[in-house]
Amino acid sequence: DQQVKQNSPSLSVQEGRISILNCDYTNSMFDYFLWYKKYPAEGPTFLISISSIKDKNEDGRFTVFLNKSAKHLSLHIVPSQPGDSAVYFCAARGAQKLVFGQGTRLTINP
Amino acid sequence: DTEVTQTPKHLVMGMTNKKSLKCEQHMGHRAMYWYKQKAKKPPELMFVYSYEKLSINESVPSRFSPECPNSSLLNLHLHALQPEDSALYLCASSHQPTAASGRASRNEQFFGPGTRLTVL
Numbered sequence: 001d002q003q004v005k006q007n008s009p010s011l012s013v014q015e016g017r018i019s020i021l022n023c024d025y026t027n028s029m030f031d032y033f034l035w036y037k038k039y040p041a042e043g044p045t046f047l048i049s050i051s052s053i054k055d056k057n058e059d060g061r062f063t064v065f066l067n068k069s070a071k072h073l074s075l076h077i078v079p080s081q082p083g084d085s086a087v088y089f090c091a092a093r094g095a096q097k098l099v100f101g102q103g104t105r106l107t108i109n110p
Numbered sequence: 111d112t113e114v115t116q117t118p119k120h121l122v123m124g125m126t127n128k129k130s131l132k133c134e135q136h137m138g139h140r141a142m143y144w145y146k147q148k149a150k151k152p153p154e155l156m157f158v159y160s161y162e163k164l165s166i167n168e169s170v171p172s173r174f175s176p177e178c179p180n181s182s183l184l185n186l187h188l189h190a191l192q193p194e195d196s197a198l199y200l201c202a203s204s205h206q207p208t209a210a211s212g213r214a215s216r217n218e219q220f221f222g223p224g225t226r227l228t229v230l
Contacts, residue, residue, distance in 0.1 A: 009150075034218060043114070043200050043221030044153065089152055093217060096166055096207060100152035 003027045004092050006101035014109050019077040021104050023090035026071065030092035030099075035064060035075045038087045038103070047088075048075070080108045114222035116201050122228045125191060131225045133184040133201030141207040142184040143219060144176060145200040153200055153221075159184060160207040191229045198224045 005024045013019045023033075031052045036044035050057040050064045050073065057064050063076045077084055085108045091098040114135045123129050133142065141160050145153035158166035159178040173195075175187040184201055202219040 032217065036221075041223075041226070043116075043202075043223045046218050046220060049218060096158065097155050098219060102152055103150070 002102075003030075003094070004090060004099045004101040006088075006090060006104045008104050009102070010105040010107070012107045012109055013080045015082060016079045019075075019080045019084065019106055019108070021075040021077075021088050021090075021106065023073045023075075023101050024071060025073075025092050027092070027094060027099075028071070030094055032093035033064070033066060033073050034091045034093070034098065035062075036089045036091060036100075037084075038089065044089060077106075080106075082108050082110065084108050114201055114203055114220050116199075116222035116225050118225055119223065120226045120228075122230065123188065123191065124230050125193070127191075128187070128189045130188065131186040131199055131201075131227075133186075133222055134182055135203040135220070135222075136182055137203065137205075137220070138181075139203035139205050139220075140181060141204045142178065143202040143204075144174075144184065144186050145202065145221075147198045147200055147224070157186075158207065165207065188227075191227075193229050196228045198226050200224045 003026050034049040035047040037047050038044045048059050048062045048064050050066050055066050066073045087103045087105050089103045090101045117132045143158050144156040147153045155168050156170045157176045162178045173190050177185040201222040204217050204219045
């Protein structure tokens with residue numbers, strides 16, 4: 001039973017445009033959500049997070065939106081840059097552990 | 111020092127070998143984690159150490175044996191592995207154990223670069 005889902009395995013966006021990565025979850029007990037970015041042959045790098053008591057958190061080019069009623073969160077990257085090409089994982093905090101989504105491969109085209 | 115280091119970067123071993131993976135952090139984090147990641151899959155939690163004590167074992171086979179000698183070090187001892195155990199093994203740490211209460215920002219996990227393990 002996959003509690004955190006990223007339904008788009010891949011996404012291509014033109015440089016300078018907005019990238020929107022989506023994540024859905026099923027467990028209403030999750031109270032904190034994180035986005036990680038992963039380059040090949042490297043470990044995931046923490047990007048941005050949001051508490052379940054908020055609906056938006058912004059850090060530079062990255063904004064995470066949380067819609068609790070829909071159990072949906074999204075990561076917006078604007079403007080998208082070539083260095084943003086990576087696999088993005090969303091993760092949710094449950095009892096003593098993080099539960100990860102399957103990941104979305106983002107490719108930024110020049 | 112704001113990173114998690116892992117050695118070796120790559121490891122090839124036979125099914126009868128005994129080897130160890132090492133992880134180190136000097137950020138004063140009190141929780142450390144082992145994850146296994148297969149290609150095109152998310153990281154899968156294996157073990158959690160909280161204040162140097164094993165707090166979670168996600169039903170991992172006994173051929174994987176974790177050890178936490180001190181608050182900065184985490185080892186994963188490998189013995190009699192199978193080819194299907196080939197994967198990227200990731201270590202992570204966080205200020206405090208990931209729990210459903212408390213200051214959430216201190217539960218962010220920081221990952222090492224991983225050890226790419228191949229079992230022949």
